[in-house]
Amino acid sequence: MTQIIANLAQISARYDAVFCDLWGCLHNGVAPFPAAVAALQAFRAKGGKVILLTNAPRPKSSIVKQLDEMSVPRDAWDDVVTSGDAAQYAMLTGAVGHKVHFIGATKDEVFFTDFADDLQAVAAANPAMTRVPTKDAEGLVVTGLVDDLTETPEDYRATLLLAKNLGLPMLCANPDIIVHMGSKLLYCAGALAKEYEAMGGTALYFGKPHPPIYDLARRRLVVLGGAEEARILCIGDGIHTDVQGAIGESLDALFVTGGIAHESFGADSNNPDKDLLEDWLEAGMLSPGYSIGNLR
Incomplete structure (x- = not known):
């Protein structure tokens, strides 16, 4: 109680x-x-x-x-x-490979370039990450929807199906399904990960x-x-x-x-x-x- x-x-x-x-x-x-x-x-x-x-x-x-x-x-x-931060460590150490397809907003581009002090040595010690189309990727890195103000997980169904058929693991940088922005509800990366798992894909989580x-x-x-x-x-x-x-x-x-x-x-x-x-x-x-x- x-x-x-x-x-x-x-x-x-x-x-x-x-x-x-x-x-x-x-x-x-x-x-x-x-x-x-x-x-x-x-x-x-x-x-x-x-x-x-x-x-x-x-x-x-x-x-x-x-x-x-x-x-x-x-x-x-x-x-x-x-x-x-936690997902960056996994990405840098190759949890989903080093050639990845990225799904996320422009504001999240820093995920590939901006590392906290305790992660900079990890970045220097591992191969550089390369962003590629889904068909050429070893894995997916997902920080969220490209436009969470207008899009829903359904908009990504084709991309996720292709990735699933290729057997790509997904690194989910935000396990949240939805969040409030003011009075509005927005979908997060976790919503895409759940959709991917429902298709039979594998998602890896690093947040709460x-x-x-x-x-x-x-x-x-x-x-x-x-x-x-x-x-x-x-x-x-x-x-x-x-x-x-x-x-x-x-x-x-x-x-x-x-x-x-x-x-x-x-x-x-x-x-x-x-x-x-x-x-x-x-x-x-x-x-x-x-x-x-x-x-x-």
């Missing part, structure tokens, strides 16, 4: 660090949530470490730039770890809830001065990404009900209906230790 809490401060003393999701928790893709920013600032002010853990397919530097453009204060976090992104976050936490056995709380609004990932890593989870699934818990997104929440979690067979309407 999950415990509904009023604010992060209610439990923050139990933890040395938080791994906090971005979309739906800290911002909505357009602007930050002031109460969430204040909660993370307060946690850090008491000595806690905050790592922003996101399934964004782009490298850390791109997300930092995005946060700056949205005016998310830098004193609300210590480091950023992306699904893109899969271990590689947590392994990378722990390594960066140690670099920040955190203990290897730090007490970590995972915060997120994705039951099958943030919560499932935390449980798989034996970490505590704080489920933000006011995010992507907010319509399931009553009219007041700040105060989820306990009975609706318990029924919903039971149906999903996942139960976070804590839940909160919105991070604050």
Whole structure:
């Protein structure tokens, strides 16, 4: 049974660090949530470490730039770890070959060129990546839809069928199926990966809830001065990404009900209906230790 809490401060003393999701928790893709920013600032002010853990397919530097453009204060976090960072390591080491066909937006082109400090040595030590048409590829690298404002996974059916028939593995840089941008829902790379798997193709995942992104976050936490056995709380609004990932890593989870699934818990997104929440979690067979309407 999950415990509904009023604010992060209610439990923050139990933890040395938080791994906090971005979309739906800290911002909505357009602007930050002031109460969430204040909660993370307060946690850090008491000595806690905050790592922003996101399934964004782009490298850390791109997300930092995005946060700056949205005016998310830098004193609300210590480091950023992306699904893109974890997937870049796999790509550079040849998880889907070194000749790949790329599916993604123009903004995601940096996936092939911009590497965090701890990945630059990996890039230098491995063969260069070459982008080729599907028919010449050893694998697919998918960061998302080319135009997620207008396209759906159905627009990629022909490409995915060809790749499946050629036996190409897919590197999925973002396991999320959908995200909110303001009030709009957008498809992510995970939607293409699920479509590919339904066809019989093989997809490899590196973001939440899969271990590689947590392994990378722990390594960066140690670099920040955190203990290897730090007490970590995972915060997120994705039951099958943030919560499932935390449980798989034996970490505590704080489920933000006011995010992507907010319509399931009553009219007041700040105060989820306990009975609706318990029924919903039971149906999903996942139960976070804590839940909160919105991070604050």
